[in-house]
Amino acid sequence: MFLKKKPMWGKKTKLKSSYDVVIIGGGLHSLATAYFLAKEHGITDIAIIEKNYIGFGGAGRNTAIVRANQRTQYNVPLYKEALDLWPVLTKDLNYNLMFNNCGNLNLMHSEAAMKAARMTIATAQFHGVESHLIDAKEAKELVPALNISEDITFPIHGAMFHPPGGVVRHDAVVWGLARGAAQKGVEIHQQTEALGIGTKNGKVTSVTTSQGTINTKQVLISAGGYSAALIYDMLGIKL
Ligand SMILES: Cc1cc2nc3c(=O)[nH]c(=O)nc-3n(C[C@H](O)[C@H](O)[C@H](O)COP(=O)(O)OP(=O)(O)OC[C@H]3O[C@@H](n4cnc5c(N)ncnc54)[C@H](O)[C@@H]3O)c2cc1C
Incomplete structure (x- = not known):
């Protein structure tokens, strides 16, 4: 059986000579x-x-990641509002955006990266956004496939865990x-x-x-x- 295809975003119309x-x-x-x-x-x-x-x-x-633990104090409130909007938008549009707040995990492979993560986490926490620094063992509990040995080229020093983040189908x-x-x-x-x-x-x-x-x-x-x-x-x- 063939279904008649209906255009999803309006019929193809001729471009008008003016628009607001x-x-x-x-x-x-x-x-x-x-x-x-x-x-x-x-x-x-x-x-x-x-x-x-x-x-x-x-x-x-794009990589389809959505999160609210950005670097600067100006970004965080904006992205927090955006993150909270996904479930609302899914309902309003009546369209499955496949938003999954599975959390984001960023791995850190040096002490410099850990320092930067601490600043980012402090900024997020200051704005009431959940984000924590966890150690390699805790990261492995979340993602068992991780190799947390210390004798590999880029050992994991720790990770930034942001539970409210996730993915949305772009x-x-x-x-x-x-x-x-x-x-x-x-x-x-x-x-x-x-x-x-x-x-x-x-x-x-x-x-x-x-x-x-x-x-x-x-x-x-x-x-x-x-x-x-x-x-x-x-x-x-x-x-
Ligand atoms: C590899 C990659 C990974 C990313 N990962 C993430 C992520 O995980 N999470 C996240 O939040 N963001 C991510 N981003 C960023 C995100 O995809 C962009 O910020 C976002 O898509 C930008 O949307 P836009 O509408 O501004 O531009 P675009 O989506 O780039 O749209 C611009 C459009 O303009 C059109 N255009 C250009 N010139 C003209 C013209 N003269 N006339 C008519 N049309 C024109 C182009 O064809 C294009 O379709 C990623 C980006 C990339 C490239």
Whole structure:
């Protein structure tokens, strides 16, 4: 039996000549921004333009680790909120993002690494995020396959254990957010490359794409690793 394929993130439509917001790039930052603009702010006249396919960039090819024990005091509260959001987002999107808070274990192979881990752990604990330094034996209890001998090239000095961290399936996040945004009216145009940004008196007026020009006053450049080069090429601004 063949099931009729239904597009998950909206029907393929022709690019309009104007939108309230144009988002360049079809990765996680783009899709999440579009989804939350629509959900929280009622802004739905949005075109996401992606030169390849959504998830082509880092969003679809990362290590899938999520955690809130980052290095600096500025990062930790932001990532803590993000970590707490995964189960909520899974429900809101009605899409299995395969979030598994199995914990993160980072192994340390030198005294310098142990020192750095102590600082990171202190920062996390200061912000109420669970993270501990454990010794090699305790790490082996968690992961029996570890070799904790001292006569190997890189012996394990200890580990940073962060129980609330885990993994989330990266492409499920891309597809779930894309479907959620499209259900709220956001248009996703794949195979559409941004080629230039038009300005007048220092304000954005348009985006030129491989599928035509779009008039708009608001553009988000969310092209991941390509962003700095794009901003320079399109607007002459060096980051
Ligand atoms: C190997 C690796 C492992 C990682 N591991 C982790 C991890 O474990 N945990 C974690 O949290 N993060 C991880 N990251 C980082 C994470 O993947 C990125 O921070 C995230 O994907 C960035 O999302 P983005 O939306 O900003 O960019 P991207 O996902 O890179 O999206 C940018 C998009 O812009 C498009 N684009 C570029 N130029 C144009 C143009 N002119 N017109 C239209 N579209 C354009 C690209 O095709 C691309 O799809 C990892 C990254 C890598 C590379």
